[in-house]
Amino acid sequence: MISSLLIQVFDPVVHDRSSFDCGVPELNDYLAKRARKEMSAGLAVCCVASLASQPQQVLGFYTLSAAVIVRTLLPDSLTRKLPRYREMPATLLGRLAVAKVAQRQGLGGRLLVSAMSRALQASEQVASWALVTDPKDQTAVEFYRKMGFSPLDDSRMFLPMTEIKMILSTR
Numbered sequence: 794m795i796s797s798l799l800i801q802v803f804d805p806v807v808h809d810r811s812s813f814d815c816g817v818p819e820l821n822d823y824l825a826k827r828a829r830k831e832m833s834a835g836l837a838v839c840c841v842a843s844l845a846s847q848p849q850q851v852l853g854f855y856t857l858s859a860a861v862i863v864r865t866l867l868p869d870s871l872t873r874k875l876p877r878y879r880e881m882p883a884t885l886l887g888r889l890a891v892a893k894v895a896q897r898q899g900l901g902g903r904l905l906v907s908a909m910s911r912a913l914q915a916s917e918q919v920a921s922w923a924l925v926t927d928p929k930d931q932t933a934v935e936f937y938r939k940m941g942f943s944p945l946d947d948s949r950m951f952l953p954m955t956e957i958k959m960i961l962s963t964r
């Protein structure tokens with residue numbers, strides 16, 4: 794288990810973005826070349842995890858952005874009592890990755906809890922009904938399913954903010 798973990802908004806002056814390797818080139822490239830630009834452009838907020846003793850070494854990261862869910866994709870049981878808006882406000886967990894050296898030690902779970910907590914806090918200022926994500930492969934689907942997410946359609950998964958509140962209150 795990784796201790797003394799810092800999870801902070803990505804700062805290219807502090808965090809070394811070039812040496813991160815999660816095994817997926819597209820996600821490595823995102824941190825190295827796109828995260829800073831997307832933050833400046835207001836497209837995503839990127840948060841990175843590192844050890845307090847080595848803050849420059851990125852062990853994992855995630856991004857959050859605003860999104861919508863088309864209401865008709867949701868199960869009737871969840872929307873029956875809600876107004877018939879075509880789209881529901883949501884928060885997109887766009888990317889989440891853990892460095893190969895730190896995988897299978899619980900860091901992905903801790904990053905996800907951090908993302909949930911940040912999304913929940915933000916939803917108190919700008920409403921968001923759920924966290925949504927687009928898992929890249931079956932490993933990622935399993936990872937999110939274990940953390941409580943359900944399929945929304947063929948590619949997207951979701952977790953309502955009410956459930957996030959419950960999950961976080963038991964921690």
Ligand SMILES: CC(C)(COP(=O)(O)OP(=O)(O)OC[C@H]1O[C@@H](n2cnc3c(N)ncnc32)[C@H](O)[C@@H]1OP(=O)(O)O)[C@@H](O)C(=O)NCCC(=O)NCCS
Binds near residue numbers: 820890899900930939
């Ligand atoms: C998917 C990923 C984020 C998981 O991070 P991690 O730190 O290794 O995951 P954790 O140690 O927190 O594991 C939590 C649970 O997820 C599931 N899980 C994680 N990696 C898994 C794998 N390779 N195969 C099957 N299940 C896996 C397991 O249920 C695991 O619990 P367990 O270890 O008690 O069995 C990480 O492997 C990664 O960055 N992969 C490359 C990028 C990627 O696929 N990102 C997903 C976003 S689309």
